[in-house]
Amino acid sequence: MDLHSGTYFWPQTYLDAPTYEQLNENISCDVLIIGAGCSGAHCAHYLSQFDLNVVVIDKREVARGSTVVSTALLQYIGDKMFHQLAHSFGEEIAALHHRLCKLAIDDIEKLSKTMDVNPHFQRRDSLLFSSSPDDVSMLKKEYNILKKYNFPVEWLTRQDIGKRYSFTKDAAITTLNDAEINPYIYTHNLINIAAKRGVRVYERTEIIGKKLEKHNATLFTKNKRSVKAKHVIFATGYEYFQFKKERNTSLESSYALFTNQLTEDTFYPWYKRSLIWETARPYLYIRTTNDNRVIIGGLDEPTSLAEIRDAKLINKKNKLIKVFNELFPTIKVRPEYYYAAFYGGTHDGLPMIGMYEELPHCYFLLCFGDNGLVYSNVMSKIIGDSIVKGTSEHLPIYLQTRPLKP
Numbered sequence: 037m038d039l040h041s042g043t044y045f046w047p048q049t050y051l052d053a054p055t056y057e058q059l060n061e062n063i064s065c066d067v068l069i070i071g072a073g074c075s076g077a078h079c080a081h082y083l084s085q086f087d088l089n090v091v092v093i094d095k096r097e098v099a100r101g102s103t104v105v106s107t108a109l110l111q112y113i114g115d116k117m118f119h120q121l122a123h124s125f126g127e128e129i130a131a132l133h134h135r136l137c138k139l140a141i142d143d144i145e146k147l148s149k150t151m152d153v154n155p156h157f158q159r160r161d162s163l164l165f166s167s168s169p170d171d172v173s174m175l176k177k178e179y180n181i182l183k184k185y186n187f188p189v190e191w192l193t194r195q196d197i198g199k200r201y202s203f204t205k206d207a208a209i210t211t212l213n214d215a216e217i218n219p220y221i222y223t224h225n226l227i228n229i230a231a232k233r234g235v236r237v238y239e240r241t242e243i244i245g246k247k248l249e250k251h252n253a254t255l256f257t258k259n260k261r262s263v264k265a266k267h268v269i270f271a272t273g274y275e276y277f278q279f280k281k282e283r284n285t286s287l288e289s290s291y292a293l294f295t296n297q298l299t300e301d302t303f304y305p306w307y308k309r310s311l312i313w314e315t316a317r318p319y320l321y322i323r324t325t326n327d328n329r330v331i332i333g334g335l336d337e338p339t340s341l342a343e344i345r346d347a348k349l350i351n352k353k354n355k356l357i358k359v360f361n362e363l364f365p366t367i368k369v370r371p372e373y374y375y376a377a378f379y380g381g382t383h384d385g386l387p388m389i390g391m392y393e394e395l396p397h398c399y400f401l402l403c404f405g406d407n408g409l410v411y412s413n414v415m416s417k418i419i420g421d422s423i424v425k426g427t428s429e430h431l432p433i434y435l436q437t438r439p440l441k442p
Contacts, residue, residue, distance in 0.1 A: 040376060046099075063236070079401065080227060084235050110410050243258075266397065
C-alpha cells in the first residue's frame with residue numbers, strides 16, 4: 037500500500053537508528069506482532085515485560101510506515117470531542133476514554149525519560165479555537181463537560197486570545213498538559229528496549245498468507261518462511277484494510293510540512309509554543325519541534341487513491357503556508373519537508389480493537405484518528421492484558437462490536 041509520498045524530516049533526526057535482519061528461517065513464538073510502527077512498538081514493549089516469546093515483523097524498516105509521517109501531537113481530546121463522544125456512548129465512557137488518553141501521555145513521558153536516545157518529549161498546552169462564530173456554542177459545550185469531569189481546561193475570550201497570540205478568534209479553550217514528541221526516535225527506542233529484553237525483530241519481511249487453526253496461527257512470508265504463533269497482533273496501521281474490511285473505518289488523505297529552523301525569539305507571538313488546532317472539519321493543526329521548526333498540517337481530502345492524493349501535494353503545501361502566515365504574519369517560514377499521506381478514522385470517534393470469530397488468535401489494533409500515538413499506548417495494554425491475563429476491563433469499550441452510532 038502506498039501510504040505516503042514526499043520528503044520526510046523525522047529520519048534526519050536519527051541517522052544511525054538500529055537496523056534488524058530479515059527473517060530467513062521458520063520460527064515459532066507465543067505472540068507475533070505484525071508491524072513495527074508506534075502501535076507494534078508499544079505492544080512489543082508492553083509484552084516484553086512478561087515471560088513470553090515475542091516476535092515483531094515489518095515489511096519495511098522500523099517506523100517507516102505511517103509513523104514516519106506522524107506529526108505526534110499528544111492530546112487527550114480527539115477528532116470527536118468529549119461532548120460528541122458522550123452523545124454516542126454516554127458521559128461515563130467518554131470520560132473514561134479521555135482519562136485513559138491522559139494517562140497514556142503520562143506513561144509516554146515516563147518511558148521517554150528512560151530512553152537512551154532523547155525522543156524530545158515536551159509538555160505543551162493545546163489551543164482549540166473557534167473557526168467561526170457558529171462554533172462558539174459547541175466549544176462552550178466542550179469546555180463545560182471537560183470542567184464537569186475535572187479535566188484541566190481554560191476558557192479564552194477574543195481578548196484573551198489576542199493577548200497571547202498574534203491572531204484573535206471568537207473564542208477558544210486551552211487544554212493543559214498535552215505534549216509533543218519525535219515519534220520516529222520514540223518508536224525506535226521502544227523497539228530497541230524490547231529487543232534487549234529478548235523480543236526478536238525482523239525488518240523487510242512481508243507477510244503474504246496465513247493459516248488459522250484451533251490452537252495456533254501460521255503466517256507465511258514473501259520469502260517462503262513461516263511463523264507459528266499462539267496469538268497474532270496486526271499492528272499494521274492503515275494497511276489493515278488489506279486484511280479486513282470494517283464498516284466503522286474510513287480512509288482519507290492528509291498533508292503536512294516541516295519548515296526551516298527558526299530562532300527561539302521568533303516565537304514571541306505564540307504563547308508557550310502551544311499545540312494549535314481548530315473546530316473546523318477538516319481542521320488545521322500546528323506545533324513546533326525541539327530544533328525550532330514549525331509543523332503545519334491538515335487540509336484533509338476525502339480520497340483513498342494515492343495518485344489523486346499526491347497530485348494535490350504542492351497546492352496543499354502552499355495553502356498550509358498561507359494559512360499559517362495569516363495566523364502568524366511576523367513568523368517567516370518556508371517549507372523544507374512536505375508530504376501527502378493516508379489518514380484513517382472511525383465514524384464513531386473511538387479507536388478500535390478488532391476480534392473476529394472467523395479469525396481466531398488474531399487481534400487487530402486500529403489506532404485510527406488524530407491521536408494515534410496516544411491511542412497505541414492505551415490499546416497495546418488492553419491487548420496485552422487480554423493475552424496475558426485473559427481479558428481487560430477496558431476491552432468492551434474499544435471492540436468492533438460496540439454499537440455504531442452516527
